[in-house]
Amino acid sequence: MVDENQLRQWGTKVVDIEKQALENLYQYIDSSEFAQACQLILQCTGKVIVMGMGKSGHIGNKISATLASTGTPAFFVHPGEASHGDLGVLSENDIVLAISNSGEASEILTLIPVIKRMGLPLISVTGKPESSMAKLAQLHLCIEVPEEACPLGLAPTSSTTATLVMGDALAVALLQARGFTQDDFALSHPGGSLGRKLLLKVSDVMHKGDELPSVKHDICITEALYEISKKGLGMTAVVDSNNTLVGIFTDGDLRRVIDADVNLRTTSIADVMTQGCVTITENILAAEALKVMDTKSINGLVVINEQQQPVGALNMLDMVKAGVI
Known part of the structure; x- marks a missing residue:
């Protein structure tokens, strides 16, 4: 039986490490790249196509859902499926938001030449400013963290938290820039409790x-x-x-x-x-x-x-x- 105090200590350490990761994120949101990324998305007349593999894909799914529900048309495309036909959802007015902590996700790197050929703006979100994805993107949003909460340094923990918060920061900044209101939110959430309160007469x-x-x-x-x-x-x-x-x-x-x-x-x-x-x-x-x-x-x-x-x-x-x- 594992000691309860030890379990609590391990859990508390995870919170401390991830809290530090978020403190580290301030500098990247304060950068000109964040504001430029917001401006680029605001100018987009199509959709924001979010991509990511593995845990980055799970986070990307949530980011796309948050964007879509707050006034920025967006949806998630799995990079692996994109190589086998799903890339056909891209149109000339779209923008791509590609997520990878390493910045070297081969499934995404394979798609970048096609994205470039279509002339679509590419924003990469990585923890490695010198990575291939960071260099190939029109704009790069850094989510580098001091360390992962996983003691082995293997399981994405702090990095996925930082990515999620970066996505929320983008969505909320865009929401406010668009003047998105409660009524607008209700229209995209007719089945939710807030939608019912704001729409039902x-x-x-x-x-x-x-x-x-x-x-x-x-x-x-x-x-x-x-x-x-x-x-x-x-x-x-x-x-x-x-x-x-x-x-x-x-x-x-x-x-x-x-x-x-x-x-x-x-x-x-x-x-x-x-x-x-x-x-x-x-x-x-x-x-x-x-x-x-x-x-x-x-x-x-x-x-x-x-x-x-x-x-x-x-x-x-x-x-x-x-x-x-």
Whole structure:
């Protein structure tokens, strides 16, 4: 059984070594090459094609995904597959970002003459400024680290961390240069929670048509309860003869009515409904509606149009189902 203190010491040493590697990275991001690489990518009217073998390929996959999700069209191409047809995805407006810690990945070096012949800009990311890839590239981003966290000096550890951070630095700098917003991010993440919060409108979530609970103001409480039970939202809108909203009746109102020993069959819903209820319009974001419910400590809302007529209704459960919460 290995001593627990020893395991913790080994783990802590890895963090210390990789922390030093990131401290070392400042000088390369502060260099003119980093800014030039950003400018080159900003001028690109095509895609950023990211390449890398082995662990560099795994990091390259993540970098391409981060670029793509933050406003810079990009995707990863495996260098080995590229030599057997996948290089056909390159177009004349693209730019290539090639990653290799040694700067001598043969699979990438094989492709460089083709990339050059196509006239595509090449940015290399290596830990060796004197490497073949560094010299052949139009721009070189250095990710050299003092040492790998692997005690054997073999497994890519500090170098892959530095490469990943360099990729994040590129993506975020480009994001800010493009003026990329939360709304832009949501458009590329429609399936994510942020996308749902930023894209879903009340009209996408609300119950409308036959699903909308609504009763006339002159009916009795019992009839209103039937509508609430039928529609299953725990409330109903109350309207006048012109279908204008005059109030709302909820499960909470029912509890108060029962406590007051009101006759449910003879009392008009207009006498016990909540007047001046909180309403929203269908064109606002569902997240805004949720904020209204939280602020007012209510579980449901009636959605109205410009004529103050109810066109929809929603409750907290709808927000949960829609992934807004």
